[in-house]
Amino acid sequence: MPEGDTVWLAAHQLHEALAGRVLTVSDLRVPRLATVDLTGRQVLDVTPRGKHLLTRVEGGLTLHSHLRMDGSWRIFRAGERWRGGPAHQIRAVLGTADHSAVGYRLPVLELLRTGEENRIVGHLGPDLLGPDWDVATAAANLAADPSRPLREALLDQRNLAGIGNVYACELAFLAKASPWLPVGELPEGVLARLAATAHRLLEANKATHDRITTTGRGPGMPLYVYGRLGRPCARCGTLVRKRNLVENGTERPVYWCPGCQPGPGPSP
Structure with missing residues (x-):
C-alpha cells in the first residue's frame, strides 16, 4: 500500500496539472459513476488526506480516490501516449486542454459533496503531512491501547494518518523494539x-x-x-528476518532485526 509521502506526491502532481483549469474530458469508468460528466467544471484543488486523494471541482463536488495496494494516477501532456497499464485497468480520466490525469487500478473511486468529505476522512488521526499535524495528539492516540502491538498501532490511520508498511517496519527498528511489542511496554x-x-x-x-x-x-x-531479508543489520550485524502476515485479506511482509529489536516475535 502506498505510504503517505507517495500519496502527497501524487496529489501535488495532480494539483499542478489540473488546479485552476477547466475539465474538457471526464471519463469515470466505474458502474455507479458511468453517467457522471464533470466537463466544463473547473478543478479547484487536489488535496491529500492521509492516504486519500480529494479532487475538488466547481459546484461543491469532490472526487475521492484511494490507491490501496497498486492503484496510481499518471499525468500526461496533451498528445502524449499513455503509459501505466492496459486500457482495461483505467478507472478514471480527467483531462484539460494541456494535460490528462489517468487513474489506473483505482479500487476506490466515488463522487461526493465537498461538504460531506468528513464522512470519508473524518475518522483519521493527525495527518503526518497535513496542516493538522500534532505530535502530542498522535502520541496520545498511539498510547491509548497499551496492549496493542507497535506495528499495528502505527498502521492504524485513526492514530496518525500516512504510515504504511514500509515506515511501520522502519520506525519499529528506530525505536529498537519488536514490531509485536505492546506499546505500553515502550519507555516513556x-x-x-x-x-x-x-x-x-x-x-x-x-x-x-x-x-x-x-x-x-x-x-x-x-x-x-x-x-533486507538475510542481510546484516546496520546496527548490530544480526541477519534481518522477515515474516509474511495476512491482514485484511492481503499478505504483507514484516522485517525486523532480532538482535536489536527485543521483545515478542510473531506467532508461529
Missing part, C-alpha cells in the same frame, strides 16, 4: 519521539520517489530493515 517518551520521527521522514521523502530512512549509510542502503 518513545511514542512521541517516534511520531516526530515519522513526520520528519515523510517530510524528507515526500517530493521524491526515492524513499530513504537511513542517515550516513551511503546510497546502497536507503532502508534499515525493509526489503
Whole structure:
C-alpha cells in the first residue's frame, strides 16, 4: 500500500496539472459513476488526506480516490501516449486542454459533496503531512491501547494518518523494539519521539520517489530493515528476518532485526 509521502506526491502532481483549469474530458469508468460528466467544471484543488486523494471541482463536488495496494494516477501532456497499464485497468480520466490525469487500478473511486468529505476522512488521526499535524495528539492516540502491538498501532490511520508498511517496519527498528511489542511496554517518551520521527521522514521523502530512512549509510542502503531479508543489520550485524502476515485479506511482509529489536516475535 502506498505510504503517505507517495500519496502527497501524487496529489501535488495532480494539483499542478489540473488546479485552476477547466475539465474538457471526464471519463469515470466505474458502474455507479458511468453517467457522471464533470466537463466544463473547473478543478479547484487536489488535496491529500492521509492516504486519500480529494479532487475538488466547481459546484461543491469532490472526487475521492484511494490507491490501496497498486492503484496510481499518471499525468500526461496533451498528445502524449499513455503509459501505466492496459486500457482495461483505467478507472478514471480527467483531462484539460494541456494535460490528462489517468487513474489506473483505482479500487476506490466515488463522487461526493465537498461538504460531506468528513464522512470519508473524518475518522483519521493527525495527518503526518497535513496542516493538522500534532505530535502530542498522535502520541496520545498511539498510547491509548497499551496492549496493542507497535506495528499495528502505527498502521492504524485513526492514530496518525500516512504510515504504511514500509515506515511501520522502519520506525519499529528506530525505536529498537519488536514490531509485536505492546506499546505500553515502550519507555516513556518513545511514542512521541517516534511520531516526530515519522513526520520528519515523510517530510524528507515526500517530493521524491526515492524513499530513504537511513542517515550516513551511503546510497546502497536507503532502508534499515525493509526489503533486507538475510542481510546484516546496520546496527548490530544480526541477519534481518522477515515474516509474511495476512491482514485484511492481503499478505504483507514484516522485517525486523532480532538482535536489536527485543521483545515478542510473531506467532508461529
